[in-house]
Structures are given as structure tokens and as C-alpha cells.
Amino acid sequence: QKEVEQNSGPLSVPEGAIASLNCTYSDRGSQSFFWYRQYSGKSPELIMSIYSNGDKEDGRFTAQLNKASQYVSLLIRDSQPSDSATYLCAVNLAGGSGGSYIPTFGRGTSLIVHP
Amino acid sequence: SQTIHQWPATLVQPVGSPLSLECTVEGTSNPNLYWYRQAAGRGLQLLFYSVGIGQISSEVPQNLSASRPQDRQFILSSKKLLLSDSGFYLCALRLAGLYEQYFGPGTRLTVT
Numbered sequence: 075q076k077e078v079e080q081n082s083g084p085l086s087v088p089e090g091a092i093a094s095l096n097c098t099y100s101d102r103g104s105q106s107f108f109w110y111r112q113y114s115g116k117s118p119e120l121i122m123s124i125y126s127n128g129d130k131e132d133g134r135f136t137a138q139l140n141k142a143s144q145y146v147s148l149l150i151r152d153s154q155p156s157d158s159a160t161y162l163c164a165v166n167l168a169g170g171s172g173g174s175y176i177p178t179f180g181r182g183t184s185l186i187v188h189p
Numbered sequence: 190s191q192t193i194h195q196w197p198a199t200l201v202q203p204v205g206s207p208l209s210l211e212c213t214v215e216g217t218s219n220p221n222l223y224w225y226r227q228a229a230g231r232g233l234q235l236l237f238y239s240v241g242i243g244q245i246s247s248e249v250p251q252n253l254s255a256s257r258p259q260d261r262q263f264i265l266s267s268k269k270l271l272l273s274d275s276g277f278y279l280c281a282l283r284l285a286g287l288y289e290q291y292f293g294p295g296t297r298l299t300v301t
Contacts, residue, residue: 097261106288117292119231125288162233166288175221175283176248177290181232 076101080180087187093150095183097163100144107139107146108177110162118162122148125158153187160184192218193293195280201299208253208267210296212280215261221283222263223290224255228276239263275300 077100087093095109106125110118122137124130124146130137136149146165150157166177192215202208214220224236235248237255245255252271256264263280280293 089257108289115297117277117295122292123289142192164290175288176238177224179226181234 076104076165076167076178078163078178078180080161080163080183082181083184084186085183087153087185089153089155089187089189091153091187093152093153093157093185093187095148095161095163095185096145096147096166097147097180098164099163099178101118101165101167101178102141102144103142103167104144104164104165108164108166109135109136109137109146109148110164112160112162112182114159135189150185153185155187155189158185158187191220191282191284191291193280193282193291195293195296198295199297199299201301202270203301204272205269208265208270208274208298210265210278210298212265212293213261214263214282217261217282217284219260219285220255221285223281223283224263224265225279225292226249226276227279233279236265238301240299267285270300272300274298 077097109122111121112118124137124139134151138147142183160182162182164177194213221240223236225233227233239257253267263292278296281290283290
């Protein structure tokens with residue numbers, strides 16, 4: 075059974091700090107990886123996707139993928155109170171020549187950025 | 190860019206009543222469409238997905254059903270709601286050739 079594990083948190087960081095969110099997955103054949111942000115009472119919003127080992131940067135966000143260790147992480151630099159939300163990790167077998175288009179989601183990590 | 194509409198935004202229904210939630214998509218053709226449920230304090234549960242008109246795959250056997258009568262319309266239904274059907278219902282799409290999913294605004298259902 076495919077599993078995606080995240081620490082539920084809450085992870086509390088001061089404003090301006092780096093928030094580090096981690097996710098591990100069980101299926102070694104996974105090819106595509108996503109981070110979603112979900113504000114309380116709202117739907118998930120895609121913020122990052124990553125397909126290759128290494129780092130991918132987009133503004134204050136950096137996604138890191140290590141397929142050998144089967145983990146993916148999200149770094150948020152210069153954290154702001156508006157970053158306070160639940161962050162969902164999603165992993166998909168698709169991304170290569172085959173696989174399904176049904177991602178497996180983690181339960182999410184709650185991030186609190188305090189002023 | 191694509192837009193996902195869901196209605197209603199909130200719904201309160203008694204146990205045993207029927208349900209119909211609608212999801213419509215603009216700005217794209219032939220998307221894969223998905224219904225998820227997120228119960229309070231829990232993760233996303235995939236309920237149904239569709240790769241085309243009339244094509245529905247069920248992930249979880251339960252008292253819900255789904256239909257896709259048009260390319261950009263996805264409907265979630267129930268004949269008799271249970272208390273356990275309460276939750277946040279999310280429609281999502283995947284564009285052809287891509288792997289990312291995008292979510293609609295959701296419908297919050299409370300069964301009383």
C-alpha cells in the first residue's frame with residue numbers, strides 16, 4: 075500500500091525564520107511530487123511540483139527531492155504569518171512512461187508562523 | 190487558465206435525504222476529474238475519478254455515486270445521506286499531459 079507520511083505538527087516558527095516541512099513516501103517507483111498549501115476552511119492550492127532529485131526554487135519556496143532516501147521537503151524562507159496553513163505532500167507514480175494519475179496525499183503538517 | 194466551479198459552497202442536509210453536488214470546469218477540454226472528501230481533522234480521501242464522459246472509477250465503495258454527463262461537468266450524488274458523509278467535498282482536475290492536480294473551492298456538507 076502506498077503511503078505518504080508527514081508530521082502533523084504544529085510546526086511553530088518565528089516570523090522571518092526558515093520553515094522546513096518534510097515528507098516521506100513508501101513507493102520507490104514514485105515519479106512526481108507536489109506540495110499544496112491549505113488555509114483553514116479552504117481548498118488545497120498547488121504551490122510546488124518537483125520531478126527530479128535536487129532542489130527547485132520558486133520565490134521563497136524551495137522543494138527538495140531525494141529519491142534514494144524517499145523523502146521530499148519544502149523550505150519556506152523568510153516565513154510570514156500569512157504562511158500559516160496546513161501543507162500537504164502528494165506523491166504520484168506517474169511522471170515517467172506510465173503509472174496512474176492518482177496521487178497519494180499525506181495528512182498534512184500544520185505550520186504556525188508567529189510574529 | 191482553467192477554472193473549477195463547485196456549488197453549493199455549504200450545505201446542511203438531514204440524514205436520509207438525497208444529495209447532488211456539481212462541479213463544472215472552464216478553460217480546458219477533456220480533463221481528468223476527481224472527487225475527494227476531507228473529513229474534519231483527516232486527510233484527503235479519493236472517492237471517484239473520471240477520464241472522460243461516462244467513465245467513472247470508484248475508489249471507495251459507499252453510498253455515493255458519481256456521473257460525468259458532459260466533458261466539463263462532474264456530479265456527486267447520494268440517495269440517502271449518512272452522518273458519516275459530512276465533510277468537505279473537493280472537485281479536482283488534471284490537465285491532459287500534465288501531472289498536477291488543481292482543486293475547486295469545495296462544498297462543505299453537514300449531515301444532521
